[in-house]
Amino acid sequence: MSERDKSAATIRIAMLGAGTVGTSVAQLLARHQHDLAHRVGAGLELVGVGVRDIGKPRVGIDESLITSDLESVVHSGADILIEVMGGIEPARSLILSAMQSGSSVITANKALMAQDGAALYQAAEQYGVDLYFEAAVAGAIPLIRPLRESLAGDRVTKVMGIVNGTTNFMLTKMDEEGADYDEVFDQANALGYLEADPALDVDGIDAAAKAAILAELAFHTRVTLADVYCEGIGEVTKADIQAAREMGFVIKLLAIAELVADTGEEDGIVVRVHPAMIPLHHPLANVRGSFNAVFIHAEAGGEMMFYGRGAGGDPTASAVLGDVVAAARHRVLGGRGPGESTYSGLQVLDIGRAETRYYVNLDVQDRPGVLAAIANAFAANGVSIQVVRQDGHGVEAGLVVRTHSGSESALRATVDQLRSMDEVRQVLGVMRVEGEE
Amino acid sequence: MSERDKSAATIRIAMLGAGTVGTSVAQLLARHQHDLAHRVGAGLELVGVGVRDIGKPRVGIDESLITSDLESVVHSGADILIEVMGGIEPARSLILSAMQSGSSVITANKALMAQDGAALYQAAEQYGVDLYFEAAVAGAIPLIRPLRESLAGDRVTKVMGIVNGTTNFMLTKMDEEGADYDEVFDQANALGYLEADPALDVDGIDAAAKAAILAELAFHTRVTLADVYCEGIGEVTKADIQAAREMGFVIKLLAIAELVADTGEEDGIVVRVHPAMIPLHHPLANVRGSFNAVFIHAEAGGEMMFYGRGAGGDPTASAVLGDVVAAARHRVLGGRGPGESTYSGLQVLDIGRAETRYYVNLDVQDRPGVLAAIANAFAANGVSIQVVRQDGHGVEAGLVVRTHSGSESALRATVDQLRSMDEVRQVLGVMRVEGEE
Numbered sequence: 001m002s003e004r005d006k007s008a009a010t011i012r013i014a015m016l017g018a019g020t021v022g023t024s025v026a027q028l029l030a031r032h033q034h035d036l037a038h039r040v041g042a043g044l045e046l047v048g049v050g051v052r053d054i055g056k057p058r059v060g061i062d063e064s065l066i067t068s069d070l071e072s073v074v075h076s077g078a079d080i081l082i083e084v085m086g087g088i089e090p091a092r093s094l095i096l097s098a099m100q101s102g103s104s105v106i107t108a109n110k111a112l113m114a115q116d117g118a119a120l121y122q123a124a125e126q127y128g129v130d131l132y133f134e135a136a137v138a139g140a141i142p143l144i145r146p147l148r149e150s151l152a153g154d155r156v157t158k159v160m161g162i163v164n165g166t167t168n169f170m171l172t173k174m175d176e177e178g179a180d181y182d183e184v185f186d187q188a189n190a191l192g193y194l195e196a197d198p199a200l201d202v203d204g205i206d207a208a209a210k211a212a213i214l215a216e217l218a219f220h221t222r223v224t225l226a227d228v229y230c231e232g233i234g235e236v237t238k239a240d241i242q243a244a245r246e247m248g249f250v251i252k253l254l255a256i257a258e259l260v261a262d263t264g265e266e267d268g269i270v271v272r273v274h275p276a277m278i279p280l281h282h283p284l285a286n287v288r289g290s291f292n293a294v295f296i297h298a299e300a301g302g303e304m305m306f307y308g309r310g311a312g313g314d315p316t317a318s319a320v321l322g323d324v325v326a327a328a329r330h331r332v333l334g335g336r337g338p339g340e341s342t343y344s345g346l347q348v349l350d351i352g353r354a355e356t357r358y359y360v361n362l363d364v365q366d367r368p369g370v371l372a373a374i375a376n377a378f379a380a381n382g383v384s385i386q387v388v389r390q391d392g393h394g395v396e397a398g399l400v401v402r403t404h405s406g407s408e409s410a411l412r413a414t415v416d417q418l419r420s421m422d423e424v425r426q427v428l429g430v431m432r433v434e435g436e437e
Numbered sequence: 438m439s440e441r442d443k444s445a446a447t448i449r450i451a452m453l454g455a456g457t458v459g460t461s462v463a464q465l466l467a468r469h470q471h472d473l474a475h476r477v478g479a480g481l482e483l484v485g486v487g488v489r490d491i492g493k494p495r496v497g498i499d500e501s502l503i504t505s506d507l508e509s510v511v512h513s514g515a516d517i518l519i520e521v522m523g524g525i526e527p528a529r530s531l532i533l534s535a536m537q538s539g540s541s542v543i544t545a546n547k548a549l550m551a552q553d554g555a556a557l558y559q560a561a562e563q564y565g566v567d568l569y570f571e572a573a574v575a576g577a578i579p580l581i582r583p584l585r586e587s588l589a590g591d592r593v594t595k596v597m598g599i600v601n602g603t604t605n606f607m608l609t610k611m612d613e614e615g616a617d618y619d620e621v622f623d624q625a626n627a628l629g630y631l632e633a634d635p636a637l638d639v640d641g642i643d644a645a646a647k648a649a650i651l652a653e654l655a656f657h658t659r660v661t662l663a664d665v666y667c668e669g670i671g672e673v674t675k676a677d678i679q680a681a682r683e684m685g686f687v688i689k690l691l692a693i694a695e696l697v698a699d700t701g702e703e704d705g706i707v708v709r710v711h712p713a714m715i716p717l718h719h720p721l722a723n724v725r726g727s728f729n730a731v732f733i734h735a736e737a738g739g740e741m742m743f744y745g746r747g748a749g750g751d752p753t754a755s756a757v758l759g760d761v762v763a764a765a766r767h768r769v770l771g772g773r774g775p776g777e778s779t780y781s782g783l784q785v786l787d788i789g790r791a792e793t794r795y796y797v798n799l800d801v802q803d804r805p806g807v808l809a810a811i812a813n814a815f816a817a818n819g820v821s822i823q824v825v826r827q828d829g830h831g832v833e834a835g836l837v838v839r840t841h842s843g844s845e846s847a848l849r850a851t852v853d854q855l856r857s858m859d860e861v862r863q864v865l866g867v868m869r870v871e872g873e874e
Contacts, residue, residue, distance in 0.1 A: 027739055032592060038657070038780040072800050134587060140738035142579070142587030150571060150579030152476050153758020156468060191851030194801060220475070286723060299459040300465055301577035301755035307720060308738065318738035321590020335772015 007414035010043045014078035014103070016050045016070060016094060017085030018058050019134070021108060024317035025082060027060040029324075030184055036321075048073040050094075070422065074098045079331050080324060081109040082246040082317075084135075092116060099123040099131075102257045104327040106320055108135035114209035114225040117216065119341035128201040129421040130337040137210045138163055140315030141308035142322070147217040147296070154298040156218040158258040160434065161212040161294030162287050164309040166193045166201040167233050167253045171241070171275075171290045175250055175359035180238045181385075193290070203232035207255045214283050215257035215271045216293070220344035223271055224258075229351035231274035240429055243361065243400070246437070248323040249277040254434060259346075260353050264406075268347030277359055285435075331375040350411035357386070357436065359402050360415060361429035366397040370423045374399065377421065381414040400431060438685055447480045448765040451515035451748070453487045453507060453531055455495050458572070460543060460664035461754035462519060466761075473758070477765040485510040487531075489522070516768050519757060520544040520573075521568035527554060527622070534567075536560040541764040543545030543757055545572035550554055556652065556668045560776035562826045567767055567774040575729040577752030578745035579759070584654040585775050591735040593655040595695040597871060598731030599724050600647040602747040603630040603638040604690045605671050607844055608712075611622070612687055617675045632725070640669035641710040644692045647762075651731070652694035652708040666788035677866050680798060680837070686714040688720045691871060696783075697790050700844075704771045705784030708793040716873035720744075722872075730773065732872075769869040777782040789846035794823070794873065796839050797852060798866035803834035807860045811836065818851040819843065827842035839870060854859040 013029070015022055028035070029046055037043045039187055049065045049317050050073035051058075056067060068071060070090060074081065076099045079096040085091055091112055095105050098134045100123070107113065113120070113136050124131035134144045147156070162168050170184040179187075185202070188194050193201075208228040215223040233253050244251050253350060254276050258274070261267040278285050283305045287293040292310025310316035330336055371388070378385050384404040391398040403411065418424050452459055452465070456737040466473070466483055476478045485501045487510035488495075488837070495503060504510060507527060511518065511534050522528055525664040528549055532542050537560070544550065550557070550573050561568035571581045573597070584593070599605050605779050607621040616624075625631050630638075637643045652660040670690050681688050690715050698704040715722050720742045722729040729747025734740055746752035766774055808825070815822050817842060821841040828835040840848065855861050 024737065028590065032590070035592065035657075035781075036590065101438065101682075131632035140591075140735070141741055142583035144529060145582060145587050146861065149763055150582050150759040151755070153465065153469070153473065153760075154577075154755040157637035220472075286718075286720065298577070298755060300751040300758075301459065302746040302752050303748075304578055306740030306741070306743055312739075314737040315739050318588070318591040318735060321737075322587040325589035326586055329775070330772060333773055335767060336770055338766070342474060342531070344472075 002272045006303050008409055009155045009258065010045045011040060011080065011331055012045055012047045012071045012078045013080045013082060013241060013324065014048045014076050015046065016048050016073060017083065018051045018090065019065065019084070020319070021316045022034070022049065022059055022193055023085040024313035027318050028317050029319055030060070036325065039325055041332045042328065044328060047078055048076045049191065058407060069195070070094055072400060075101055078103050080106060080327050082320060082324065083109055085201055088112055088115060091157055096123050099127045099129050101271040102127060102129060104130035104330070106132045106323040106327060108133065108316055108320060110136040110206070110213060113289035114212040117213070118340065123341050128336070129325040132327060132337060134318045135307060137213050138294060138306070138310065140307070140318045141210070141292060141294070141306050141310065143294055143306050145213065145219065146306065151298055151301065156298045156325065158215050158217045158256070158297040159294060160254055160256045161214070161292065162252055162282070162284060162338035163255045163292055163294065163310065164207040164253060165290035165292055168287065169290045170232060171251055171253065172376065174238060174241050175245065177303060178238060181234070181236065190415040197412060203256065204230045204253060207253060207273045211257055211271050211273050214255070215269060216342070218257055219269050219346055220341045221260065221269060221346040221348070222342045223348055224418035226346040227271055229272040233275050236275050241401060243429070244277045248280050249433070251275050251431070252284060258435065259412050260349055260355065265353070266347055268349040270349050270351060272351055272354060274434040275433060276434040282435040352407065352412070354408040355405050356408055356411065357403050357405050357433040358411045358415070359400070359431045359433050360418065360427065361426050362401070362418065363397045363426040363428050364399050365423045371399070373421065373423045374418065377417045378403065378414055380422055381408050381410045381417065382437050383414050441586060446772050448477065448517065448768055449481045449484045449515045450517045450519060450761065451510045451513050452483065452486045452521065453485050453510060453528065454517040454520065455488045455498055455503065457750035458753045458757070459486065459493060460497055461532065462511070462521065462757050465754050467497070475760065476762055478769045479765065481761070481765060484515055485513045486874060495795040507531055507741065514538065515540050517541050517543060517761060517764050519761065521757065522548055523548070525549055525552060526656040532557060533560050535562045536566050539566060541567035541767070543569045543764060544759040545570070545753055545757060547643070547650060549644045551649040553658060554650070555777065562776050565773070567580060567764040569764060571760050572753045572756035574650050575731060576731060576745070576747040576749065577742070577755045578743050578747065580731055580743050581654065583743065584651065585648040586737055588733070588738065593733060593735045595693070595734040596651050596655045596731060597691055597693045597721070598651070598729065599721060600692045600729055600731065600747065601638055601644040602727035602729055602856035603856055604644070605628060605724065606727045608670060608673065608688055608690065610788050611678050612682065614734060615675060618671070621841045635853055637672055640659070641667045641690060644690060644710045648692035648708050648710050649693055649785070651692070651705060652863055655694055656706050656783055657778045658697065658783040658785070659779045660705060660785060664708055664785040670712050672796055677868060680866065681714045686870070687717055688714055688868065689721060693871065697792065702790070703784055705786040705790070706789060707786050708789055709791060711869060712867040713871040719872040726789070736846050742865065752874055756832055773789070779828070791845040792842050793848065794840050794842050794870040795848045796868045796870050797855065799836045799838070799855065799861050800863040801834050801836045802860045804863060808836070810858065810860045813854065814854045815851055816842065818847045818854065820847050820851050842871050
């Protein structure tokens, strides 16, 4: 511990929410009391826990601290308010109210940060308090702090991550066990991995909220959930996964934010969530089950990856407590954490401006000239073909094409044209390809 | 950018050293001037660069800033001193002198931090300045800040990393190309990857310095280079690597710091650097070439890994500039970075107390009862065998044993006993095994 200031009074902590994460936070605060006091330079004391349902049993939290009077918790004069109740309201109003009362806020609320982060940042600024949210993205993995602070002297060009453990669990099962979508959905459900509204997971909405948060930090540009292009995993079939595997790829639900520059059009960023094929040798390919990982490319720093547990009570609580220590140290030693940084004000561009590659699987006529006609369709849209593989012939004739990098709009136009061609009986599958140079 | 304080004067930066890293730092400071000013809330200005050899050409640094009068740089009244000259002296005295003059210090000097970090921390404390050293371990990878800050609310139990890019490049070449040690040594030398004194790389000394720094941060206990057990890669043969590969393992030079508790003896930590076999499915196994990665296990956060470029001008400069932004923000907004944290004061235990597994390759007599005799030798030392594989017979009889987890001292005693047995013609290879549960 620093010798700087041992005179500090106790740091008082209030908490909203006492579910899995809140319970872990309370338990860790108690268990690591001694360590935390040394690391902060003052003791930490939990002074109130607000819950919606007072009747639920809570293990490891002093009953006398629990109340359903959320306002009283917010106005308890705590140095730090931890918000782990989730949802937009009343979390939003309670946080703003706590900041007004002078509390620093630690939140794990990705939906709120992605939807209305600006209002929270502004209040933190106005009332001179800290706002930390490491737990909102990728659970225990230190990611927000590295992006906001460690990479603050560099220029990030791309962030690409597996940030939803449930869908990664499902895709991993489909890949490793050859299960189909409905089976793995049921398994995930039975294991309690799915959100109350499963669409948040499988439609990519949870991942999109995290993508918005990461994009804002990486590019110093305000990004909200509404700016994120989003496709879920509902259309991914066992056949897609097998085809990918045969070509040396694996399918992952990726959250991607990247700089699109020097294309002759206006610079900006594209933020998107969709399933994509990535090569088996890519660091993200080995991220299995419910693990999360985020790959970052920075101009000077080069490629880096952060890997770990993206969810669960203890991992999320670990991230919350790291932020608690930071905010508490500011109470003891002075100083403030970083505020909102949106000075770049880049355009958030349409998905059409993204640069990607396509994999296209076609059921084609078996007659001379078909390959030439199809190659022409790609060329007409300015899309360059990297690999063509022809399978079978006669009524079974199939053609698999992987393209070089092109704009999403050109790739889409190509697929539309393919769909309209006599030579193409059916477009069997289309998937974006990421992680190849 | 925060709106908090735009009135701040320029932050003045001085630098010692203008080699590969220093040149990158100066170039990035100029190229990212606009971004950095927004992120800090004040402009950053390079006011002096001290070098030992004034005659060398320096690209991208204003010549008028360069001087060989190192003292004048230190006493230029800079807000921040960047030290990227390396070596113990004069770096150490110059840093202490700069702190006394009120400069915050950013250093990439792992040798100095590992040998005499305590003196630097103490001076930073005494003079109320920041001391940051993200670039000292694993180049561009944010690692020091996550350990010091993000994981400050958790309890780290193990840190295990590939932290020397040169030896990882060499071992990767031996593995992927079947090259032998002398060949890859020559290649690394030709590519300029080796330190002026190659022993720093191949004998594990560079890795040991980084292990000491990581161990101190992870366990809040003072650890210096002298506390680190260290074996290099000079004894690793092509045959070892092939044998490992056949069993589904790869050999890496690992830096490991871990808590040894609940063994009935005194708790403490063991810090060690040595080659070890890790299973191919382990996240560290895919860290190839000159990349670095550090795997951390924390009680609540679980397993996490940080991966990226461990060396090179730009990656190291990226880490330096992240620290510059942090220290500069403290000048603008108040506050201080974390100081030394050694409150735990754990014992640094002898390597004998480490818990590990052994792989042992034996040339044995081919006669009945040999396996039983050997199994008895393991049992007599309390070491449990996980796998035995018998290869060939007659004069070619070989026996490969992989053990369950045991104390290093018991494992060593077993190997000593094997060496003395008539049944064992020769102990062909012994290697520790890490990363298995």
